[in-house]
Amino acid sequence: MTTETTLRYDSPADLWTDALPLGNGRLGAMVFGGVAVERLQLNDDTCWSGAPRSGSAPDGPATLAAAREALERDDVREAERQVQRLQGGFVQAYQPLADLWLEQDAAADGYERWLRLDEGVAGQSWATGAQEAFVSRPASVVVVHRTWSGGPLRIRVTSEHPLDRPTGDGTRWSTTLRLPSDAPPDYVAGAQVVRDRGPGTSITAAVALEVVTDGVAAAGPDGLVLRDASWVTVVVATATDYVDATTPVHGDADELRAQAAATASAAAARGASALRDEHVADHARLFDRVALDLGGNPAAELPTDVRLRRHAAGEPDPGLAALAFHYGRYLLIAGSRPGTLPMTLQGLWNDAVQPPWSSNYTININTEMNYWPALSTNLAECHEPLLRWVGELATSGTRTAAELYGLRGWVAHHNSDAWAFTESVGDGTGDPSWACWPFGGVWLARHLVDHHDFTGDPVDLSVVLGAARFVLDWLVELPDGTLGTRPSTSPENTFVAPDGLPASVTTSTTADLAMARDLLESVVRLGGPPDLLAEASAALARLPTERVAPDGRLAEWRDDVEDVEPEHRHQSHLFRVHPGTSIDPDQAPDLARAALATLDARGPDSTGWSLAWRLNLRARLRDPAGAEAMVDAFLRPAGSGAGVYRNLFCAHPPFQIDGNLGFTAGVAELLLQSHRTAGPVRELHLLPTLPASWPSGSVRGLRARGGVSVDLAWERHTLTAARLVADRDTTVLLRHDDTTERLDLRAREAWSLTR
Missing domain, CATH: 2.70.98.50 (putative glycoside hydrolase family protein from bacillus halodurans)
Structure with missing residues (x-):
């Protein structure tokens, strides 16, 4: 290889x-x-910069109640004013x-x-x-x-x-x-x-x-x-x-x-x-745990910036995608090792005292995306800084949940830093579209669940349970008897309010409900105190699932409202497609079609990290043509818009490293998926979304949930060889081409397929 x-x-x-x-x-x-x-x-x-500090906005529970009351009477502007009163300073x-x-x-x-x-x-x-x-x-x-x-x-x-x-x-x-x-x-x-x-x-x-x-x-x-x-x-x-x-x-x-x-x-x-x-x-x-070959390429000896320009002009260069895949793994190794702090918006690298967005931890997608490839590309050790820091965040967030909202569990909002800041940012003036979002801990808890599912290693379940307790307390009963979230936003996105102006604060965005469902289902599966499990199960029975809007898209808002920015960079309402695991063409075909329609409506272009996110989403939705378009868009030379810089850093613009790591994770998802289960048995789907421009190739060392290492080779878009080695005795459903077979894998004994 x-x-x-x-x-x-x-x-x-x-x-x-x-x-x-x-x-x-x-x-x-x-x-x-x-x-x-x-x-x-x-x-x-x-x-x-800075040092440890604490303290939340005064009269938080009363302010939260006032925001909810304003939304009950459909006064979105008063609700916005109230949630701004909940804001702390900046990270x-x-x-x-x-x-x-x-x-x-x-x-x-x-x-x-x-x-x-x-x-x-x-x-x-x-x-x-x-x-x-x-x-x-x-x-x-x-x-x-x-x-x-x-x-x-x-x-x-x-x-x-x-x-x-x-x-x-x-x-x-x-x-x-x-x-x-x-x-x-x-x-x-x-x-x-x-x-x-x-x-x-x-x-x-x-x-x-x-x-x-x-x-x-x-x-x-x-x-x-x-x-x-x-x-x-x-x-x-x-x-x-x-x-x-x-x-x-x-x-x-x-x-x-x-x-x-x-x-x-x-x-x-x-x-x-x-x-x-x-x-x-x-x-x-x-x-060296992972190698990827996407076919022989005479351009490999050319300068990398020359290859980017040639590729953007239409010159085939599948090796460039392989290089970018390995670059993401390289950056994760270089930027995140056991005992260090997690990678920031710019990873380990920053040259400015006031860098873009403070080079902080933006936890409504970006910090999480930094670690998407850690498990699937065999770098579980590099996941440790995030998991340990989330534990510190949970400690800080427990105080914030109690002081700011009067609720159990722990909360984190849109931004954080090395001092585990967990308050709502904005200093009383921040736009609620990004500053009013208390689901940072809910999203981060997904990483602990994934780490357990991939490795079998124990994780701090108390952190997951604490995030769930906050969600359970945050949910409110709505007039139709369902549970929902109020106030609620869809990260950084806005809709047209009745007064004709942009608004973001509402009731029960799809993103909130999707993340809440994902977390509570994980708690029920992983276990916990009986009273909490009973509470989570009861809440799940009353949580609405995603719905398909009249135009065929997956609805982002509770009501059918007009989007201010139809091609918005965030697609948080697709959470249960990826990084969640519940929506794909097999498990929920109607919702999967609506999710794909949503991506199509978002358009062919976006910021660099959003292109990487969309690559992962299209991989899960098994859309090889759409995924290939995302690969090509991501690998274009950055100019005034998204792409990659000469050194292959992802351009938001400006530089954000999450796109590099998200791209690597997306390539892995094109080649191997393990998010589905049939009862207790894990499904391993080989080459689920192979792009047309990668007709032949091989990969060694990818990891699947359940602790399985996977090597693959293919010719003319057809699997020709596979090798699976499990860390422990396990049973899997192996899916490739049009076949599915049940395999009983023995610990550390290789199973091979050759055609």
Whole structure:
């Protein structure tokens, strides 16, 4: 099997979205690849503005009651005013840490640049030198190894944050810095970054570097200068005083500086070769679990940006989709490892103090999408940061549910951050279409359920049960005797109200009911306290299911109202198609047809991450032509609209990493689906939605629910080989082409099919 795993370029990066990402889950680097001036923009996943805080809007339960009363009399504007009174402040922002600069008098003749996804190494070469860079998880450092002929090399460190007492001595240099105490979202007009240096108001960080060289190093105020050298290994380490979402920061700068310096020194003493070998082995242990081949491709040796342009012009290049698939897995490995924080809107990588949407955790789709491929593409370990953080969110959200709403369980809204913010954002002025949405915890609970279903590993069921308790308390009895949600929104979407203006606050959106049903059904299946199970079962009997609107679409709103934006980027009312598991052409054919009609009505284009979501939806709805259109739309070069940048980062625009991860998950869904069950037996559907442009290929190492590894090969759109290995004894229904057969799989014994 051949699989494409290298991004290639014939020039250095001009823009941040041309640079190549490296990471070990905690440390990130964007490598620009310059010769005369090289920049590595550095991130540490614990670098956030602000500090722990708590407190909800006063008189929350009374305000909630007033909003409900307004909706009962169809006064949507009063309901909007009331839900705005429930809003807290804004979340904090993920921060850049520093920039590492390498500068020398050199020409870039014969230049090449690359990122080897299978190694996690970014490299460049030119007529008189070469460079490799990687971020080692075992050693917890950034490593740059450069060789050249002629001239001194200057190594500098700069930052968007003021440096405190930068010091150097021979081959060593270090500094500390304070992050902002408040970095408001970039969309809040006039909001200013605050740098309160008082105790406990913000995170303190340290950066230390050490070099090993055959030349002579001299330290200066912003770094080091090397003379009479032909090679250097630069090792960079960081440390911060962030502990977790609730522990106050203590700000011992000298302790952090010493910690970072010791880490850099220990790594530097081992040498570049040993560090590289160790790093590649650690990275490959995860990356090599899956391989995808979509057919031979002579374009594989072309620069990646050239391939994007050719593909957009109609030149067939199925290998480009395979490369983007592996890029998503690479980004997940680089951006999320056990013990780290989850990936933000921009993953591990951000260069702005006020980044787009604060580079936060947007939990009405985007954070969840970041982790869609973790289980299906055999990276369950990389799921751990999200699951652990959701536990912290549940702790914070329990307080918010009680204080803000007077309800049981735990709640999270539209945005969060490293401090597990769970209140409704907006500061009293946020548009309710996005600020009034208390179902973040409900959606996130789906990840714990999926992790259990894929791996069989235990998860913190109390988090799932807590989310369910909140839903049960949030539901209200409606005049027709059914249960519903009030107030309710469909994330970020609006309808035309009776006064002719856009509105979002209403009763019982389809998205709310779909997520509530999905969660309560999971609780009944997984088990819990008898009283809670009885309560969940009773609620399910009274929850309306999705309905088909008169125009044939799956209705998004309780009433047949006009959409303000018919081609809206969100399609949350299709939740039970994906990431839910209950609507597909077999289980609910009428609803599946309506869901497909909804996607068609949404149009052929959208933001980058929405295209990835629609790829997953069309995969579940078994629409190969529609899925192929989403692949092609996603892989076009980003200009003024969606697509991918030169480095394959997804363009919302601007850059959001969720599209990259969602695309990878979508490709996996095209090749293997395991969401259906027949009683206790899991169905494994092989090649359910194979695009016409992928007539032949193979994949190794995909994972199905029930703990089954799956290898596949196909020719002329027909399955030719399959291999299944289960983690434990299990029975599955194997579905492919027009056949279904029952298989009893024995633990760790391979079952094979060859044609």
